[in-house]
Amino acid sequence: MSFELKKVPVEELHKMIAAERYAFETPLQPIFRLYCPVTNNDPQETIADIAAREQEQAKNPDPNVENIWIKAVTSQDSKTTETLVGGAQWIFISEKSSSLDADVESFSKRHPEGGARLFAAQSYRILRECEERHRLEISGSGPYATLGSFFTLPEYRKLGIGHLLMQWGLEKADEKGLDIWIEAAPPAVPFYERHGFVQKEVTHLQPRRPDGLDEKIAAEWDDTARELLPITTVTMCRLAGTC
Numbered sequence: 001m002s003f004e005l006k007k008v009p010v011e012e013l014h015k016m017i018a019a020e021r022y023a024f025e026t027p028l029q030p031i032f033r034l035y036c037p038v039t040n041n042d043p044q045e046t047i048a049d050i051a052a053r054e055q056e057q058a059k060n061p062d063p064n065v066e067n068i069w070i071k072a073v074t075s076q077d078s079k080t081t082e083t084l085v086g087g088a089q090w091i092f093i094s095e096k097s098s099s100l101d102a103d104v105e106s107f108s109k110r111h112p113e114g115g116a117r118l119f120a121a122q123s124y125r126i127l128r129e130c131e132e133r134h135r136l137e138i139s140g141s142g143p144y145a146t147l148g149s150f151f152t153l154p155e156y157r158k159l160g161i162g163h164l165l166m167q168w169g170l171e172k173a174d175e176k177g178l179d180i181w182i183e184a185a186p187p188a189v190p191f192y193e194r195h196g197f198v199q200k201e202v203t204h205l206q207p208r209r210p211d212g213l214d215e216k217i218a219a220e221w222d223d224t225a226r227e228l229l230p231i232t233t234v235t236m237c238r239l240a241g242t243c
């Protein structure tokens, strides 16, 4: 079986988001539920919400951010139709136009208002601060690349599809002379290491519940922590031109 890569048109983003959810939940990567929570206990509604957000971004792009979804599909001939087998969201940032505070606020709105949102905001801030600290020290405040998503569907793993999706972004980052900074899920760390990424810090996420919360919000915080933790992520970087 052979595979090829294609850019994803806006109208297919919904399909990508659905595939991403399936890939990250088989088996579950705990960090995924922090980034993409299920809203109103309804996975379909969640997929539609996230796809709508991505479509909105695609229609009104930030001029400092090149946000490219690519898909891996089975190669076709005249008798077959393509099957989606994996995808990646490569993000090339020429200049960071939003502050960490703004990013945290916008991200945490994916979670319901109250204790869940507070928990998500603090968790996201911990992860972002860790990445930013290492990135500023090593790459400076200039342009860089990152991954918004990266997956192969479970039935097609270990066939080289991840390598194809990675190679595409590495070549583009190298052409632009960009370092790449990512938050990796632990099972994917060896894969990234084989592609020139090095570990900078391992974070066992342990957000601290603020003092003085009212009882209901404190209980929501505790429920969210019970549902999502433990989460471990690895901040990794690949310097431009590293093979």
Ligand SMILES: CC(C)(COP(=O)(O)OP(=O)(O)OC[C@H]1O[C@@H](n2cnc3c(N)ncnc32)[C@H](O)[C@@H]1OP(=O)(O)O)[C@@H](O)C(=O)NCCC(=O)NCCS
Pocket (backbone or CB within 6 Å): 023, 024, 029, 150, 151, 152, 153, 156, 157, 158, 159, 160, 161, 162, 163, 164, 183, 184, 185, 187, 188, 190, 191
């Ligand atoms: C991480 C992930 C994207 C890797 O995708 P993949 O398509 O399996 O990646 P590849 O096939 O290129 O490489 C994976 C392994 O298959 C091996 N492989 C590649 N082609 C092969 C082939 N034809 N035959 C046998 N093995 C092969 C690679 O050497 C590698 O082996 P290793 O893990 O023992 O070192 C995938 O496991 C995944 O989607 N995981 C869930 C989501 C996730 O964690 N994403 C990353 C979040 S940070």
